[in-house]
Amino acid sequence: MIPAIAIMGLAMLFAPTVAAEPVALTGVRLIDGIGAKPIEDATVVIDKGRIVSAGPAPKRLPYGTTVRDYRGRIVMPGLISDHSHVGQVRGVTSGTPNYTRENIVAALRAYEAKGVTTVMALGLNGAIFPSIRAEAHAGRLPGADVFGVDRGIGVPDGAPPQSMLKVGPDQLFRPSTPEQAREAIRAMKARGGDMAKLWLDDFGGSVPVKMKPEIYKAAINEAHTQGLRVAAHVHDLEDARAIVLAGADVVAHGVRDKPVDAAFVQLLKSSGTWYIPTLALDEATFIYADRPAWTRTPFVRDALSPELTARFDDPAWRSKTLADPKTAAARKSLAINLRNLKTLYDAGVKIGFGTDSGAAPERIPGVAEHRELVLMVEAGLTPLQAIGVATANAAALLKLDDRGTLTTGRLADLVVLSSDPSESIEDSVTIIETWHRGISSTSVER
Incomplete structure (x- = not known):
């Protein structure tokens, strides 16, 4: 007793x-x-x-x-992010050494300082996450409240690229069989995950394989058995279509390879699947090299680490970034994503709010969310519609009826x-x- x-x-x-x-x-x-x-x-x-x-x-x-x-x-x-990450980045580095209580709390403080009061850490979370989440829910931590998807499910020799993320074994599953996928879901449920996450695509061909249908179908079925909804990382229309047909509850990134078609729009509506555009993700690839005036305002500069400030101020880094083929691809992806968001919003698809902030140094917690608002308006939403997505809609995606309005x-x-x-x-x-x-x-x- x-x-x-x-x-x-x-x-x-x-x-x-x-x-x-x-x-x-x-x-x-x-x-x-x-x-x-x-x-x-x-x-x-x-x-x-x-x-x-x-x-x-x-x-x-x-x-x-x-x-x-x-x-x-x-x-x-307060803004609510349905797709962010914590503990992945420090300065200009990514990886397991950054996944510390101190760094996670610093990120939550950074979000709150920019008006983001709730964050969903959508994967790559280590063993310390459940206790941090519990303290945040109880109001005993400074900064934004945080929910999480636990580790998430990737692909052996595939997405998400280990060379980019450098995560530890307790931050990601890479099952090679359907039963391993089901075991991974059960393990994440046992650790208290709020949702499941899987990475479906091949990161623009940068990894050799995509997740096999038998793997993601087993993961989704087990997640639903365990009472967990599933969010899926996608880029291309056909991957998004396949994963929604398989039962995914959230499309965690916008479709960026081609315009969405009427059949996909209807599929999202009939299934009730949420769609998070993450417009700011692709913009962050190049915008700090472009250096528009807003990137040099105190609102942004105050959010940068000394290492990131030095990177953005380095002419050599900017030139290299602008010449990188990934930059041209990101500009094209953003343009398609903007058009698709307007199509889906006007059709009545359920739109969530997120940026993938915290997953890479340039995706700056808090700053990225305000860029997402601007880009949503650029896509054709009114300011009030964009704010509604970032507040009431974002809360509804997370099934939180105690916030958002x-x-x-x-x-x-x-x-x-x-x-x-x-x-x-x-x-x-x-x-x-x-x-x-x-x-x-x-x-x-x-």
Whole structure:
């Protein structure tokens, strides 16, 4: 039997950290995340880490409410990434030595600082991840809340390329038989994964083989038996079609080799499969070598490590990157991805939000998510539609009904801005503060 004092200690350890008294943010322009027109002169009331009300000023505030005059400020829900990674990158390096508690917590802090309050770490997670996730859920870690897909399933001598990721044996399965695939799924379920992930394609021909149908079908069937949904890494239309037909629940990257056809659109709609474009992934391949003005703003530069700053400022690196055939391929992939997103969104396909941030040095946590918003608008979505994808839709993909909108009962995860991204999406970066579970990033040392 566990002593009562020990039980009390555990309860204190995992009790969520919330503000001690109600707070009302008055006079704001409110973007609620559900796509409605912004509400002028609104009041957001927060108590015990949740939204009490958000909209026109209530007639009465909870007893003891602290009132903060936020006139001239814009409030929107915290962003939610359905496809990111943690612990893979430090400086300009990737690999197992970076997968440490310190580095993961630093990444979660970086996300939150840029207004991303929830992250799905979509694979490549090591043995320390379950305890970190539990602490984050309990509000005992600084930074964004984090969910995870555990290790994920790759291909022997195939995707994802070990030469690129340099991950350890406890971060990835590479089954060679259907039974090994089923065993891998069971192991990930036992370690508490929130979803399963598999890498289907051949990374543009850079690896010699793709995942065999008997492997991914066995993995998907076992995952569903275990109550896990499956996200699949794809690039090409035919791979995406095959994996959705096999039962995948999430297409974890946009289709980037050709325009999607009507049959694929209907397949996504009839199956209810989620589609995450990850537009910013391909842009990150070349954009810091292109050096547009936004890459040199404090919002971006403050997020860079000294090593990454030096890389981006190096003319030799920029020249080499721009001359690399991968850059031309990434530009083409991005252009196709943009067109496909507009087609799928207009058709009513369920669109999620993610960037593959944290998987490579150039995919900068927090920065990438704001680029995704800009690129979604470039694809043809309105700013409010893009914000809705990054908040309400992103929460729905993760089946999280406690966040994603600023409505009564939801977690008080919100971003306060000085300019309105519903009018100009580029203004999503004008962050004054991030509130996470009702605590302001500027009001408490976390």
